[in-house]
Amino acid sequence: MICGLKTRELCDHCLGRLVARIGHGYSNDQRGRLIRESFGMQEVRSADCKLCQGLFDRLDEYAVSVKNRLEGLSYRTFAIGxxxxPTVIxxxxxxxxxxxxxxxxxxxxEMNREIGKRVEKLTxxxxxTRxxxxxxxxDVNxxxxxxxxxxxxxxxxxLKYDRTxxxxxxxxxxCRGKGCKRCNFTGKMYQESVEELIRKEFxxxxGAEESALHGMGREDIDARMLGNGRPFILELKRPKTREIDLExxxxxxxxxxxxxxxxxDLRMASKEEVRRIKEAEPEKSYRVTIEFPEPVxxxxxxxxxxSLRQSPIEQRTPTRVAHRRADRIRTRFVKEIELESLDANVATIRLRTSSGTYVKELIHGDGGRTKPSLAELLAMNVSVRQLDVIGVHDEEGEVDGQGVEGN
Ligand SMILES: [Zn+2]
Ligand SMILES: [Zn+2]
Structure with missing residues (x-):
C-alpha cells in the first residue's frame, strides 16, 4: 500500500492521519478504515498501534479530565492543547x-480536535482555536x-482632567518597584495613574489578577487629555468571570x-486590537498656553x-526623555496652528501636529534640539505654561467622536 510495512501496524486514526489533508468530510479514522479496506489490510486496534500505543482509546477519559478541570470556570469558548x-513524536x-x-x-x-469534540458534548x-x-x-500520560x-x-x-x-x-x-523610603514603600513614583483609576471597577x-493599560500613545503627566479622548485597551489578566456589564x-x-x-465608548475588544492601538500614528491637536519674557x-x-506650518520640524530626542528613547532626529510636521488669544506676554494657541511630535519642545526649542521652534523664530525664550491634548485623530475617533470640548 502507500508505503511499506509500517502502515500495517497503525490504527485507523494514525493511518488516516497520513492523508488527513486529502478530501473533506471524513475524520481520520474513517479515512484510515477506507484505505485499509481498499487494500484488504487487517484492522489494528489503537492499543496495538505502533505509533499512538493506545492514545486514541483514551479520548473519552481525556475529555472527562478536561471537563472536570473546567468546572466552575466562567468561559464561553475553549481550546485544547x-x-x-517525546517518543510519540x-x-x-x-x-x-x-x-x-x-x-x-x-x-x-488530531488529538486536540477529537478531545475538543468530546468536551463540547460534555460541557x-x-x-x-484562534x-x-x-x-x-x-498531559496524556x-x-x-x-x-x-x-x-x-x-x-x-x-479623558484626563488631573495634571498630576x-x-x-x-x-x-x-528601588525599581521593590519599595523604599523615597516611594514610601509603595514601589511607585506616583501613587495613582490613569490605569489604576480606570481599572478598579473592572x-x-x-476578579482579574492583573491588568495592563495599552494606550494609543500617552500624554505628559501635567497635560490634560480632553476632546474626543484617547483610545485605550484595558487588558484584564486571568479573569474569574468574563460576563461584565460595561455600562x-x-x-x-x-x-x-x-x-x-x-x-x-466602551466595548469588548480582542488581543489583535492591542497591536492596532499600539501601532497607530494619529495626528493630535493641542491647546497650549505659552509665555514670553516681554509682550509680542x-x-x-x-x-x-x-514658518512653522511651512517647514518640516527636525526634532532631536528631547533631553527629558533621552533616558528611555534612542537619541536621534525625527522629522515632524505642524499641520495647523492658530492663535486663540494673546494678552501681552501670554498667548493661547491651538495646533495639530503629526504623530510623535514633542509639542513642548516645538515651543521652547529644547536648547536648539528642535529646529525650527517658536522660540527660535521669535528669537526669545518661550515657555510652556500649560498643555492640553484636545484631539486624537484616529479613524474611530474621527467617525463618531464629537467628544467633550476642551476648555
Ligand atoms: Zn494509532
Ligand atoms: Zn522606591
Missing part, C-alpha cells in the same frame, strides 16, 4: 520520513490538565473619578506660525 512523551516523525508528510497531520492536532461550550476564553492543556485563561480586552477612550497623574503605573526609579467585576462599570468608574478621569506683537507671532 496536549503534551506527549519521534515515532510519528519516523513514519513521516518513510511515508512522506505532505498530506499528514500531526498527532497533536455544551464550543471550541475556538481566540479561546480558556485553553486546557492535558498523567491526565493532568493545566488551564491558560485568556485575558479579557476592553476598548474605550479616556501618569497614564500607567510608574515604578519607583530608586478588577472588581472580573454599569463605566458609570461607577466615572462617578468615582469625577473631575479626574472619565471613560466612554500679534503680527510677529502669526508670522512665526506661518
Amino acid at each position: 496536549s503534551r506527549y512523551d 519521534e515515532r510519528e516523525e519516523n513514519i513521516w520520513s518513510e511515508c512522506g508528510s505532505e498530506f499528514a497531520e500531526p498527532i497533536k492536532v 455544551g461550550k464550543s471550541t475556538d 481566540n479561546p476564553d480558556v485553553t486546557a492543556i492535558i 498523567f491526565l493532568q490538565v493545566d488551564l491558560e485563561i485568556s485575558s479579557l480586552f476592553v476598548y474605550g477612550r479616556y 497623574i501618569p497614564q500607567t503605573r510608574w515604578p519607583c526609579r530608586k 478588577m472588581l467585576a472580573t 454599569s462599570i463605566e458609570q461607577a468608574t466615572n462617578r468615582a473619578n469625577e473631575g479626574r478621569v472619565m471613560i466612554f 506683537p500679534c503680527a510677529k507671532l502669526l508670522n512665526a506660525f506661518g
Whole structure:
C-alpha cells in the first residue's frame, strides 16, 4: 500500500492521519478504515498501534479530565492543547520520513480536535482555536490538565482632567518597584495613574489578577487629555468571570473619578486590537498656553506660525526623555496652528501636529534640539505654561467622536 510495512501496524486514526489533508468530510479514522479496506489490510486496534500505543482509546477519559478541570470556570469558548512523551513524536516523525508528510497531520492536532469534540458534548461550550476564553492543556500520560485563561480586552477612550497623574503605573526609579523610603514603600513614583483609576471597577467585576493599560500613545503627566479622548485597551489578566456589564462599570468608574478621569465608548475588544492601538500614528491637536519674557506683537507671532506650518520640524530626542528613547532626529510636521488669544506676554494657541511630535519642545526649542521652534523664530525664550491634548485623530475617533470640548 502507500508505503511499506509500517502502515500495517497503525490504527485507523494514525493511518488516516497520513492523508488527513486529502478530501473533506471524513475524520481520520474513517479515512484510515477506507484505505485499509481498499487494500484488504487487517484492522489494528489503537492499543496495538505502533505509533499512538493506545492514545486514541483514551479520548473519552481525556475529555472527562478536561471537563472536570473546567468546572466552575466562567468561559464561553475553549481550546485544547496536549503534551506527549517525546517518543510519540519521534515515532510519528519516523513514519513521516518513510511515508512522506505532505498530506499528514500531526498527532497533536488530531488529538486536540477529537478531545475538543468530546468536551463540547460534555460541557455544551464550543471550541475556538484562534481566540479561546480558556485553553486546557492535558498531559496524556498523567491526565493532568493545566488551564491558560485568556485575558479579557476592553476598548474605550479616556479623558484626563488631573495634571498630576501618569497614564500607567510608574515604578519607583530608586528601588525599581521593590519599595523604599523615597516611594514610601509603595514601589511607585506616583501613587495613582490613569490605569489604576480606570481599572478598579473592572478588577472588581472580573476578579482579574492583573491588568495592563495599552494606550494609543500617552500624554505628559501635567497635560490634560480632553476632546474626543484617547483610545485605550484595558487588558484584564486571568479573569474569574468574563460576563461584565460595561455600562454599569463605566458609570461607577466615572462617578468615582469625577473631575479626574472619565471613560466612554466602551466595548469588548480582542488581543489583535492591542497591536492596532499600539501601532497607530494619529495626528493630535493641542491647546497650549505659552509665555514670553516681554509682550509680542500679534503680527510677529502669526508670522512665526506661518514658518512653522511651512517647514518640516527636525526634532532631536528631547533631553527629558533621552533616558528611555534612542537619541536621534525625527522629522515632524505642524499641520495647523492658530492663535486663540494673546494678552501681552501670554498667548493661547491651538495646533495639530503629526504623530510623535514633542509639542513642548516645538515651543521652547529644547536648547536648539528642535529646529525650527517658536522660540527660535521669535528669537526669545518661550515657555510652556500649560498643555492640553484636545484631539486624537484616529479613524474611530474621527467617525463618531464629537467628544467633550476642551476648555
Ligand atoms: Zn494509532
Ligand atoms: Zn522606591
